[in-house]
Amino acid sequence: MRQAMAQAEVGDDVYGEDPTVNLLERTAAERLGKEAGLFVVSGSMGNLVSVLAWCGRGEEAILGMDDHLLVNEMGAVSAFGGVHLRPVPSDRRGLMDAAAIEATVSPDGMFPRTALLCLENTHNRGNGAAFSADELRPLTETAAEHGMAVHMDGARIFNASVALGVPPAELASVADSVTFCLSKGLSCPVGSLVLGSADFVARARRVRKMAGGGMRQAGIIAAAGVVALEEMVERxxxxxxxxxxxxxxxxxxxxxxxxxxxxxxxxxxxxxxxxxxxxxxxxxxxxxxxxxxxxxxxxxxxxxxxxxxxxxxxxxxxxxxxxxxxxxx
Ligand SMILES: Cc1ncc(COP(=O)(O)O)c(C=O)c1O
CATH class of the missing domain: 3.90.1150.10 (Aspartate Aminotransferase, domain 1)
Structure with a gap:
């Protein structure tokens, strides 16, 4: 990784001109079966830009009561984006129940519009539980019935993929957007990816810039991510x-x-x-x-x-x- 970083070809990523960042974003999007990708500094920033790309001020996101996004991210989506977080109970593996989601979605009218369902896979506080697409589908189908988007905090989605023996794209297929971290089991010094449709990623890119997350010659750190996706997953x-x-x-x-x-x-x-x-x-x-x-x-x-x-x-x-x-x- 250190060698790849030293030799990385770079450009100005704010202008979309860093070839190594572009390669990383493309490769990650392919692995997760999504159209486009965005390189961000951390998993928390990935979740922040994703939630803000899906929800307007005063809109709400449903998520599990022990989710990292709720418990460990300093209330960032509320502080910076005016997004209301609506936790629902989850079991000891961190899994929510479709009926609980159904009961929490706001009816039209006098309540905040429920715009998003957030999932976490693997689940940090749930002992690293790895959820299959089938386990999550009842939740995401409930979200779809209510016109909500689904974001997956897949900080450790490659752990889930390896543990379950299925491609990461299969796990990501139940969500409209996914984040994963390069800096955890994948062993990079820094960085996370946000993946989704080209339209979603364009919105997330604007929020990243707004949050001060636009980086210039970021290929130096993205190079480690390219190595991670090639060499650090199976292990x-x-x-x-x-x-x-x-x-x-x-x-x-x-x-x-x-x-x-x-x-x-x-x-x-x-x-x-x-x-x-x-x-x-x-x-x-x-x-x-x-x-x-x-x-x-x-x-x-x-x-x-x-x-x-x-x-x-x-x-x-x-x-x-x-x-x-x-x-x-
Ligand atoms: C499930 C989950 N999501 C997001 C994050 C945030 O990642 P970062 O520390 O890169 O902001 C973590 C960090 O531990 C995590 O466990």
Missing amino acids: LADDHANAQRLARGLAGLPGLVLDPADVETNICYVELADGEGRDLAAALKERGVLANGRQNWVRFVTHYGITSEDIDEALDAISTVVRASASVR
């Missing part, structure tokens, strides 16, 4: 196998609550029977194991550069820390 299976190995090891440790069967891709959430996730994460950091922790949970994510030996080493460290804190209690 996501290793991350999934490592997450399973980790989950199976963690399941035997005192005070940790998880079922390895719930780990579908590269994300492994663990519930703590007792204690604070932040404290456990801090104790693990001292032993060289990085994890996110809050309230009663800790989240582990596997990625490129983490080997099965690293997982065993991490398990040793985690075991030492949780056994020590169990003996204190």
Whole structure:
């Protein structure tokens, strides 16, 4: 990637003249089975420009109550675009129910027009759950019946594709627009893609410029994305196998609550029977194991550069820390 970045052919992408960005956008659109693509700096910016390309001020988007777009993106679509977010309950995998969506869509008239349904695949807070097109279709059909567009936050759609053994385009086919991140399992330093029809991408491109996201010689970072799409997708299976190995090891440790069967891709959430996730994460950091922790949970994510030996080493460290804190209690 570093070599490709150093050698990238570049131009001014605000004028659509960066050949490497154009190649990345074309390649990503082909992979996802969409007409056009747009390179953005982050998954959050991808979601922002997508939602604002679909919804006007005072219109609303329905999404799951644990979706990243709702919980982790600083309310950006509301702050910058005046878009009202309407969460509906979802299950522990992060999946909404068609009936709940049906019941939430605003009737015409005195309520904000429901313009969009947002989906997340894989689902971050849902333990990295990977949803097939068939699982999502009842939701997207409900949206279609109400004239709503469908946006998929596919930050990790390639993980879903590898886990389910289906092409990413099949998963993206149920949505009108999709974002995915280059900077997560695909291992790039920066960047995400927004894909959809040429008309949608033209609108998203205007919003990107409005948000200060127009980049000039961005081919330098897009070059890493081209390498990622060629070389970093199939290996996501290793991350999934490592997450399973980790989950199976963690399941035997005192005070940790998880079922390895719930780990579908590269994300492994663990519930703590007792204690604070932040404290456990801090104790693990001292032993060289990085994890996110809050309230009663800790989240582990596997990625490129983490080997099965690293997982065993991490398990040793985690075991030492949780056994020590169990003996204190
Ligand atoms: C499901 C999902 N969507 C979007 C994002 C946002 O990506 P970024 O951190 O590049 O803004 C994340 C980041 O973790 C995510 O997990």
